[in-house]
Amino acid sequence: MAGLQLLSEYGLRVDGRRPNELRQIRCKMGVFSQPDGSAYLEQGNTKVLAAVYGPHEVRLNRSKTHHDRAYINCQFSMAVFSTSERKRRPRGDRKSQEMDMNLNQIFESAIRTELYPRSRIDIYLEVLQADGSNFSACVNAATLALIDAGIPLKDYVCSCTSTLAPSQGGAPPTPMVDVNHVEETLGGPGLSMSTLPRLDSVVHLELSGTRLHLSHIDPVAEKAATGAADIMAVLDKAVRGHVAQCLHAREVSGQGADA
Amino acid sequence: MKEPIISNCEKAFLLEAISESRRLDGRGMFDYRDLSIRFGKDYGCCEVSMGQTRVLGQVSCEIQQPKATRPNEGLLLINVGLSPMGAPHFETGRQSISSIQLNRLLEKCIKDSKCIDLESLCIVAEEKVWCIRLDLNILNHEGNLIDCASVAALAALSHFRRPDVELTSEGLIIYEAAVKEPIPLGIKHTPICVSFAIFNKGKNIVVDPSELEERVAEAEFTLGVNGYKELCGVHLSGSTQSGPTIVRQCANKALKRAVSVVALIKETLAKDSELRGSNTERGFVECVRQGTITSHGTPKICLPIKHKLPVETMEASHEDESSCDEVEVIGSGTVELKNSSVLATDTAEQVMEVEAKPKVEEISLSDDENEVQILSD
Numbered sequence: 001m002a003g004l005q006l007l008s009e010y011g012l013r014v015d016g017r018r019p020n021e022l023r024q025i026r027c028k029m030g031v032f033s034q035p036d037g038s039a040y041l042e043q044g045n046t047k048v049l050a051a052v053y054g055p056h057e058v059r060l061n062r063s064k065t066h067h068d069r070a071y072i073n074c075q076f077s078m079a080v081f082s083t084s085e086r087k088r089r090p091r092g093d094r095k096s097q098e099m100d101m102n103l104n105q106i107f108e109s110a111i112r113t114e115l116y117p118r119s120r121i122d123i124y125l126e127v128l129q130a131d132g133s134n135f136s137a138c139v140n141a142a143t144l145a146l147i148d149a150g151i152p153l154k155d156y157v158c159s160c161t162s163t164l165a166p167s168q169g170g171a172p173p174t175p176m177v178d179v180n181h182v183e184e185t186l187g188g189p190g191l192s193m194s195t196l197p198r199l200d201s202v203v204h205l206e207l208s209g210t211r212l213h214l215s216h217i218d219p220v221a222e223k224a225a226t227g228a229a230d231i232m233a234v235l236d237k238a239v240r241g242h243v244a245q246c247l248h249a250r251e252v253s254g255q256g257a258d259a
Numbered sequence: 260m261k262e263p264i265i266s267n268c269e270k271a272f273l274l275e276a277i278s279e280s281r282r283l284d285g286r287g288m289f290d291y292r293d294l295s296i297r298f299g300k301d302y303g304c305c306e307v308s309m310g311q312t313r314v315l316g317q318v319s320c321e322i323q324q325p326k327a328t329r330p331n332e333g334l335l336l337i338n339v340g341l342s343p344m345g346a347p348h349f350e351t352g353r354q355s356i357s358s359i360q361l362n363r364l365l366e367k368c369i370k371d372s373k374c375i376d377l378e379s380l381c382i383v384a385e386e387k388v389w390c391i392r393l394d395l396n397i398l399n400h401e402g403n404l405i406d407c408a409s410v411a412a413l414a415a416l417s418h419f420r421r422p423d424v425e426l427t428s429e430g431l432i433i434y435e436a437a438v439k440e441p442i443p444l445g446i447k448h449t450p451i452c453v454s455f456a457i458f459n460k461g462k463n464i465v466v467d468p469s470e471l472e473e474r475v476a477e478a479e480f481t482l483g484v485n486g487y488k489e490l491c492g493v494h495l496s497g498s499t500q501s502g503p504t505i506v507r508q509c510a511n512k513a514l515k516r517a518v519s520v521v522a523l524i525k526e527t528l529a530k531d532s533e534l535r536g537s538n539t540e541r542g543f544v545e546c547v548r549q550g551t552i553t554s555h556g557t558p559k560i561c562l563p564i565k566h567k568l569p570v571e572t573m574e575a576s577h578e579d580e581s582s583c584d585e586v587e588v589i590g591s592g593t594v595e596l597k598n599s600s601v602l603a604t605d606t607a608e609q610v611m612e613v614e615a616k617p618k619v620e621e622i623s624l625s626d627d628e629n630e631v632q633i634l635s636d
Contacts, residue, residue: 063261098363101356102496109498191493205480205495205506211372211448214488214510221503 006183007165007174014183015044019165019176022227025234027141029148029242035124037149041141044180045131048138050145054121064120069113071120074103076138078127099135102204106139106159106194109203112152121151132180133161139194139204140231147239155196156235157203160227162220163188164212175220177227184209191217193224197232262348265474273475277458277465284469289512291467292403294520296414296527300542302441303419307411309467311401314408316393316415320422322382322431323390333380334390337365339408345397357404364405364494365395368450368483369412372491376445382424387431389421391444402469405481409452414524418531419444449521450491453513455480461500466512480505482513486521 007013017023023044032038035051042048058065065071076099077091089096107123123145125138139159146153163183167173176183184190189212194204202225212220273283280288292310299305303318325332339361341349349355369375380389393415395408420441423434456468456476465472473479478497485491490510499505534541 094359094363097359101359104356105496189490196498199500201498201500202495202505203498205493207490207493208367208371211485211489211491214484214490214514217490217506217510218503221506225503 005168006186006188007168007176009168013165013176015180017178019174020223020226022160022178022230023180025140025231027144027235027238029144029238030246035145035149037145037147037151039141039144039148041137041144043133043137043140043178045129046133046137046180047128048134048141049126049128050138050141051124052121052142052145052149052151053124054149055116055119055151056121058118058120065118066113068117070111070116070118072104072107072111072113072123073120074100074107074123074125074142076100076103076125076127078130078134082127082130099138102135102206103138103142106157106204107142107146110143110153110155110157110196111146112154115152130181132182132184133178133192135159135192135206136161136178136194140235144235144238148242155198155201156232157194158197158228158231158235159192159194159204160224160231161190161192162224162227163190163209164216164220173216175216175223177223189220191220191224193221193228195225195228197229260347265471269471270475273471274458277463277472280463282465282469283471286467288463289466291516294410294523296410296524297543297546298414298418298527298531298541300544303415305411305414305418306398306543307407307414308399309403309407309410310469311399312403312407313398314404314411315396315398316408316411317396318415318419319392319394320389320419321392322387322433324386325381325384325388329377330385331381331388332377333388335370335375335377335393336390337369337393337395337412338362339365339395339397341397341400344399346400349397349400360494360496361405361408364452364481364483364492365408365412367492368409368452369393369416369491372448372450372483372485372489374413374446374448374450374485374491375416376447379445380421382431383426391416391419391421400470402471402473403454403467405452406454406467409450409483410520410524413449413451413521414527416444417446417449417524417528448485448487448489449517449524450483450485451517451520452481452483452492453509453516455482455509455512457497457499457505461505464505464509466516480509482509484510484513484517486518488514 007019011018013019025041025043027039027041029039031040031049032051035053037052039050041050055070058071075091076096078087078096080087080090103123103125111121123142125142127134127138136159139157143153143157160177161179162175162177163179165174165176166188179190187210189207190209191212192204192206192208193202195202276283282288286292294307294309297306304316306313306315323334325334339358341355341358342351343349375391380391382388393412395411397404397408420443422436422441423439425432425434454468456465456472457463457478457480458465458476460477468476468479476497478495478499481492481494482490483492531541
């Protein structure tokens with residue numbers, strides 16, 4: 001892979017995108033019957049499933065209740081077949097625990113938890129194919145699943161990961177939005193930003209990978225923020241489409257029954 | 260044990276004070292607590308305190324097989340232990356949220372940013388490499404654990420020396436410190452974490468939050484910066500408005516702080532090597548004797564001044580240069596006011612500026628009849 005350039009001289013990335021292009025997002029809500037809300041999201045080749053149970057009563061562990069708000073429990077898991085080498089520990093190792101913790105914090109800020117005191121909302125995420133931006137795809141999928149479950153949110157939680165292509169031929173380094181696996185592993189920093197786009201609020205910010213010079217942080221952060229806003233447009237369209245479909249199905253089956 | 264719940268009035272009080280740019284412990288919004296670094300007798304042992312928050316770091320090394328994916332690099336393992344000694348709600352063994360957060364953030368800052376030269380730790384590729392273990396213990400949790408832990412980590416790693424080795428035909432010889440001088444680690448850059456607590460929808464940013472401020476804050480923002488103006492780790496938890504501007508503001512402050520902290524570490528290291536060279540007593544025992552490591556040695560009482568005493572109305576036998584009166588710390592909760600001319604009744608309403616001097620040996624109960632004893636409430 002030596003000589004593989006993240007950004008070619010024509011301004012194309014390894015998968016043929018431009019630096020400010022997102023990958024194709026496909027999503028479907030209400031994929032499972034058991035959970036209260038579920039969603040399937042594809043961001044390029046990254047495929048994620050999300051399931052939400054709740055709000056429901058806390059059974060076993062009384063210590064995990066808050067008297068004034070709901071307790072959010074997120075579990076992040078990567079299927080053993082999701083990466084190129086079989087993953088030995090799908091969940092429970094330190095990195096997954098850190099993801100769990102980050103997801104908990106994000107959704108505690110985004111869900112209107114004060115409406116459900118003493119109850120619990122569980123969010124389960126499974127990565128079926130990991131092709132970069134796994135965390136961001138999980139956040140987006142979880143948002144759709146929460147909307148499908150009917151849990152009130154302050155706003156869509158949209159997440160995007162951006163990176164910085166090294167400078168070539170004297171040009172300043174270019175920030176690129178929505179990284180894939182090659183761009184993540186080959187080097188360069190990865191800035192993951194989760195925002196509530198309409199409220200202009202940032203709920204999570206994380207830098208991973210190599211170091212990033214302070215002067216470059218502004219363009220990279222801006223790129224991630226606009227990427228998240230663009231993703232919101234896609235998710236919004238998907239939600240409205242899903243709701244329209246559901247209503248239509250109801251009408252069709254309800255013909256003949258009492259109004 | 261569960262974390263104690265903060266009452267609503269405490270929360271409201273703190274938020275109101277922050278909105279007026281005041282902090283509960285009298286610091287300014289961008290004031291840091293006193294940072295002090297003390298090294299122990301062994302190489303790689305260091306205790307850092309930021310105000311009352313204390314972290315102990317210890318570096319050790321052993322020879323192990325390298326990872327299969329990186330056969331010619333040494334190993335660096337970082338572990339932060341939250342023991343119940345630090346705070347009653349910490350549990351041994353269980354990986355709580357804060358423990359995971361601390362561990363991952365330090366790992367990102369120090370390991371992922373390649374701060375230590377791991378290739379120089381290789382002895383025989385694919386067979387023997389040095390495995391450096393950095394263990395941090397939280398001794399006291401008074402807020403801002405991540406900053407303190409990162410300073411302790413960097414100081415311990417900079418202080419550490421590993422034994423010299425030689426590969427001969429018979430095998431590997433590890434030389435003792437007395438035989439051959441041990442070798443320091445190769446540190447490529449110096450990352451330090453700086454934390455900020457954000458209140459009031461991003462309008463008030465506070466530096467070096469105390470424990471209460473951390474728990475009440477809307478968002479906590481930690482930046483790992485090094486001396487070359489590079490970000491090694493960024494973590495935002497909670498929710499705040501206008502993310503990119505906050506990042507920019509905080510980044511500049513964090514950079515200044517990182518530069519001054521690294522300078523302090525280098526200074527303390529230089530002093531320590533001087534002491535070692537001149538063969539004087541050093542280590543934690545010495546720090547106890549000097550009163551710089553125990554809590555009784557540090558000034559505990561801090562009374563903010565409202566207005567100074569008018570000097571002119573005092574009698575002529577008023578003491579020396581200082582316009583404020585000297586107070587001697589006798590023990591916890593008791594101060595003795597040394598002033599020749601103040602009547603007890605006058606000072607009842609006035610709050611005096613106290614300069615508590617850590618005189619551990621001289622807890623003198625002098626019989627000077629001019630002294631007025633004032634017991635603090």
